[in-house]
Amino acid sequence: MQPIRKSSAVKDALVVLDTQCPFCSVQCKMRVVKEPDATGANRFTYSIEGLPNAASEGRLCVKGRNAHQHAVSRDRILQPLMKKNGQHVPVTWEEALNTIASSFQTITQAHGADALGVYGGGSLTNETAYLLGKFSRVALGTRYVDYNGRFCMSAAASAGNKTFGVDRGLTCRLSDIPLARCIILAGTNIAECQPTLMPYFTKAKENGAIIIVIDPRITATADMADIHLQVKPGTDAALANGLLKVLFEENLLDHSFIANRTSGYEQLKAHMASVLLEEVAELTGLKEAIIRKAALAYGLAETGIIFTARGVEQQTDGHVAVRNFLNMVLATGKIGKVGCGYGAITGQGNGQGGREHGQKSDQLPGYRSIEKEEDRRYVAGVWGIEPDELPRKGVSAYEMMEFVHRQEIRSLFVMGSNPVVSNPNANLVEEALESLELLVVADMFMSETARMAHIILPITAYLENTGTLTNLEGRVLLRESTAAAPGESLHDWAILCQLAEKLGKQHYFKYDSAQDIFDELRLASRGGLADYYGITYERLRREGSVYWPCPSTDEDGNQGMMFEHKFAHPDGKAIFFPVNSKLPQEIPDERYPLIMTNGRVLAHYLTGVQTHKSPSLAARSLENYVEMHSATARKHRIEDGEWVEVTSRRGSFSVRSRITDKIREDTVFVPMHWGGLQNVNKATSPELDPDCKMPGFKTSAVHIAPLRLKSYKSE
Amino acid sequence: MKREKLVVIGNGMAGMKCVEEILKLEPHRFHITVFGREPHPNYNRILLSKVLQGDSTIDSIVINDWSWYEEREIKLYTGETVVHLDIQARQVTTLSGIRANYDFLIIATGSSAFIPPIAGIHKPGVIAFRSMEDCATMIDYSKKYKKAAVIGGGLLGLEAARGLLNLGMQTEVIHNASYLMNRQLDAMAADMLRRELEQQGMRFWLSKETESITGLNRAKGIRFSNGTTLEADLIVISVGIRPNITLAKESGLTTNRAIVVDDFMRTSDPHIYAVGECAEHRGVAYGLVAPLYEQGKVLAGSLCGTQAAGYEGSVPYAQLKVSGVEVFSVGSIQQGEADTALQVYDGIQGTYKKITMKDGKVSGAILFGSTAEGTTLLGLVKRGAPIAELAAKPKEDQSDEDSIAVSMSGHETVCACNAVTKSSIICAVMEDGLQTAEQVRDRTKASSSCGGCRPMVEAIVRYALRYDKESLAPEVAAICSCTAYSHDMVKSAMKSGVFMNIQEVMATLGWLNPSGCPTCSDALAYYWTLYYPQLTKEASAQDRNRDSRNLILHVPSPAISGFNTTLLAKHLHQACQYLTLPSPVKGAISSGIHSPAGVLVHDIGIAGSPAGWEIYAGGHAEHPVKQGQLIGIAESDSLAKELAIAILQLYREQAEYGERVWKWLERTSIDEIRELVLHVEHRMDLMSRAEAAATYLTSERLGEHICSQ
Incomplete structure (x- = not known):
């Protein structure tokens, strides 16, 4: 064997890519520099640097620092694959697309277009999300399109729409955080999920803000709190009632704001009379004194911001729980001015943009409604079809899985998502997907869902695919991508165009670039709530980022603060909504004595399809676990680090235990980034919030037992 | 939209910090032109005393080198003094005649050393301590002369004096007040400081007014107002600073002690801003770095239109950068300004702590001997924390973090966001001479993302500063007494070199015992199988152990x-x-x-x-x-x-x-x-x-x- 010698020929093959980290809603700008490594063996080293921008201010977390690894991984799928005799074998694009198109047509002829389902994702660009919605309605003619953002944002989004008349993640700017004197972080673990935002909060604290964290666990975020309300999972709505009760009792209300800017106050006031603080304390597992202390801190502060995230939202009462926190915002008048507001901390990279442009079953681009005639007419006009040709609204993501299970949907087209891991009640979903006549998955990797697919279409990664994304603030950013697509992979939007052509709908899908799609999106969103008309690629290049709504190209853009003078309802007012204190959806009993909640860890994102492929991120979090209090472990005879079977009424999974004192004794926590036998969703509940169809991921009654006590059954 | 023209007068820390902040917010908004009087790119003036003390080199204190400006398309004129500012025409002119128009102008001309009107003060051998050139002069003089005197026993004067000591000069410090650093310390702390510095070799002349500088062609000494004299070949003046405001004043901007600015750092002209030591905000002109940085941020925000709240003034704090002495001071500490809340003197450890209060709130602090609590106290003062917080958290000498910092192993991760280990932080302190957690953050990125590990980073920096290089450096042990080389050294030699057999390895590396002992023979035999598997017949020793x-x-x-x-x-x-x-x-x-x-x-x-x-x-x-x-x-x-x-x-x-x-x-x-x-x-x-x-x-x-x- 020859020793490897340094090659001199590759010295100046340096590639610089300015891009955005794909791994959360902050969308940190970063620079990836690719250099041939010293061995010269066609290997490269990568160095990553944060780039200055208004949201992340040049910071990156461990995910961003390693976000190039999966994109350049050898595990990328580089050719279309088709399952033949139980094996995925490479086929040409021609064969793959023809097979899909003819299968779509056969199913449509036999069962109607609504037998086709389309399933998108919150990490897709605005362009692709928009096009996926249009593809479903125009190329396929189906009403059944929805996306994983349903699990991410639907509770907060619907609450924002109902209360304010519009849903934009933050009603204020990130730069308002340091100016708030009291900050409530309800069910959000920013330190692990959006670490680069933390300095905004530490700065607020340095400026004297009181920080209140609501979380059943002592997370890294709760470590920073002045007041930690270690609440029972699923009782956030009740807790907000308690807080409101104190605000009312102490008269810490902004009466002139209430009178001039809101409606429904009288009902709330009447409802408050029936709220008893001791009942709230009982329900939430908190002491009255600490609820009072937190309410006073918020009520007395001159300025304040409330943030919610999945802890509050992924509940079967997520919608009303958020609304109850919004009641607090409105009652104290802490909105529409500097250092005040409400924020829903979006989880996915494009969680915000992904929900605005029509990949949701009931929506059309620009946050228009698919059931409003005026909106249907407008969008049909932009698309060049008759309003009657537009399907009506479909069903939410998990409901689609049930439709698949009942074989009402016979073919599913999945793009940028891993539904078999991310849906609740994973066993049913797996069964459902197995029954499909055609499952098409467009992905970069062999995800758990892709493994089940009849046809897998290789798509490009964020380093290769240009597009816009909207960050948690509602700030639109342009991610320009210059890396070459590896193998035969195609841009997701280009696949939709080609498939449309096979279906004879090519004249509705004539785009040469993401920018072409964006220009149509601008038009389609014009005059809608999420109006992007004034945003152009040119402008994004020049200004770095632009907040929506942005109706005009020449206006300097709004500065990001919403509701300074009026809300988005026709009468300009925001709406109070009385919320009843309820027990969580599932109450622990003798058989299932513990409450299981779930969430993220620092090194991973979503179901880990991307982050597990990054050796540096995988190295930091190798396996799933169940976190429990030491007293709980003692009670269930579980030692630290041993295998534990977690069982709910839906199913069970096995993970290692992690014993800590940083969690309630009645609660266990399991991260959500692993599929297969370690998938927490084998045990989560498919019960949906009636208002927004969000599944109640965060509260399931479970039973835990050490695996060593279970005897192996031979099968 | 066309890019707006932004001109910055002054290439110092305040001006450039502000430019950095602007680039963070809006990297493409402005065409930036910078005029600097000194012939260098921007450097860290605060670390000049470190250069003088021999702890840093001139290169290492450069903050932004030439390429930094180039990469960001900033036009930099060094060695150019702006002499004329035309507010109407929005134009500046330099001494050599370069003109530049602006849409917005930032004045960051900083300040100069105040040169008191003393007879003979302009003689050669009398200098200030403000710039790289002054540093160079001092180093130069130290090679020719033995005796130095520093007029001014404030922060900067003492740092200069310590540098002169390091340069081998006999150093006298003359101060007009009855105790040192009288703006920042009380008599007690100042006295402890004086004793410590005397032990280091400094000599002090307190309550002395300088009347004149003696000497014919060059400075030879100092005459005090009481008639006594002192010999000195080099006299460093460090009695205070004066904001550089001539340009602003002549152009008609409102000035007082410095250029008057509002909460958004705007001067009396809407197109002109001022920042740093030349700016006066709510009647205060600051001379320390932290306020300048805060101002820079606010100014950047106002220029980019993202600044929601104005600058509200800073709490100045001071930390003496003299090795072996730890002094920290913040807020109001003078009698009459505030009351003493807590005063602790430890004669055995040689530490002193005083915390002051006003209206029930923490208003100032002095630390001598150990400044570990400095950051915490600064936070309390900034926040105006109720005095009860001091009682609530009796600070132990060693925090939890400090004991963890000692016990954790080198490869353990401290900053999870940026994957920075304990050893890389220690390395940054040891090898690069960094002193603070901020510097370590800028160098290693530790605590730059979420900031949650900040207390741990601080503790490790404290730990690293407590020990010298030797005691923390990993031990490099020789394989055995046959050689001076360690395993790692032998491995890298064998890996890179081309040897024919093990004897050749031993010969080339100068084995003291040419035939080796069982210990090294076995090791070499193993390494041979690792790097030369194709020639492994040589590894006879290996066979025994195979x-x-x-x-x-x-x-x-x-x-x-x-x-x-x-x-x-x-x-x-x-x-x-x-x-x-x-x-x-x-x-x-x-x-x-x-x-x-x-x-x-x-x-x-x-x-x-x-x-x-x-x-x-x-x-x-x-x-x-x-x-x-x-x-x-x-x-x-x-x-x-x-x-x-x-x-x-x-x-x-x-x-x-x-x-x-x-x-x-x-x-x-x-x-x-x-x-x-x-x-x-x-x-x-x-x-x-x-x-x-x-x-x-x-x-x-x-x-x-x-x-x-």
């Missing part, structure tokens, strides 16, 4: 499960049986918890689990007992085999001869090992090197076999 240095696998009969331990063991055995190892490796393979094999106490342990095969390394069942650590999880048999071989090969390459797996693992970072073996390409590399070695070693064995027959 059997004991093989992989031995323990595989109990499997329980019924999906895991075939026998097959995996067979494959591993085939791949590894001829691989030489630094030390015997015992492996165990179990099909799962119902078929225990002791996987956690073997060098390599593999166990079936609900997640797939788990691969552990570094267990040890003898003294000292060690628990194996999880390196990876494999969903398939083939991946399990790959991981195990990759770990073994990595151990072969990285361990020292004789080093057990657990010891190697403790020395290396577990995250790094995981990253390497989980990385497909690196794993393939390791596998192919293991395979190549096994092939050579196998054929060698077979050859031997045939010969012996």
